[in-house]
Amino acid sequence: MTIDSSTRPTVRAYHDAKFRGDVPAAAAHIGEVFTFSSPFVTSDSPTGHLAGLEGLLGIVTRVDLISELYADTEATLIYDIHTDSPVGIQRTAEHFRLEGGCIVAITIIFDATPWHAIMAAAGPV
Template sequence: MTTETRTRQIVRGYHDARFSGDMPAAVAHLAEPFTFQSPLMSSADPAGHLAGLPGFLQVVTGVDMISELYGESEATLVYDVHTATPAGTQRTAEHFRLDGAGITSIMLIFDGTPWQAMLAMMGQAPPDTATAKPSR
């Protein structure tokens, strides 16, 4: 098996498990140490990263993959997340870094503006990613 094939299996396994709501399978693809960063939050452990996933999946109506790029120790996915929210369809890029044990970091890139407005309307402030502390 080539390293690109292994990278693809891990990253797509994680992606598919996450969007199907299978948290144990998603976590199984993550390594320690692990970091996650997005426009709305950051986390330094797999459990913290996936904590809000069940609520998010309640508003997801579909995911359309646009592009998948795989290397030896990194991957990038570009996809549209369709939601039943005022945000509608969210174009998303996700960059992964891997080591021998699995995914060590994820950087999620999207326009967080519509989500910040929705959180504010619900009386919830998004975490300040500039000062967020690792949750270990």
């Protein structure tokens, strides 16, 4: 299988920009048609899924990339998000679909159970 040479640079640029808190740089890698799904958020907006990023990054102390898997039109990153919250370390899998060198879909998978009490205490957004 040949791998589109833009898959890895696109996904890594998005990932790095997201965890720097650079929403415009992250959004620059997303296509006009886009879907996002996580345990807490679904969105079809290229920037809507990044709306709460500042709040998340406020408790993130570091991100350790565990694995990167790339194919022609998809990629999966597995990483640990270290937080200064009661959650501690959140192991996360993020799957990307790409078309024409742009990210068109992201699915984030993690165990949301430790976050329920924190979200309840924070109240409605």
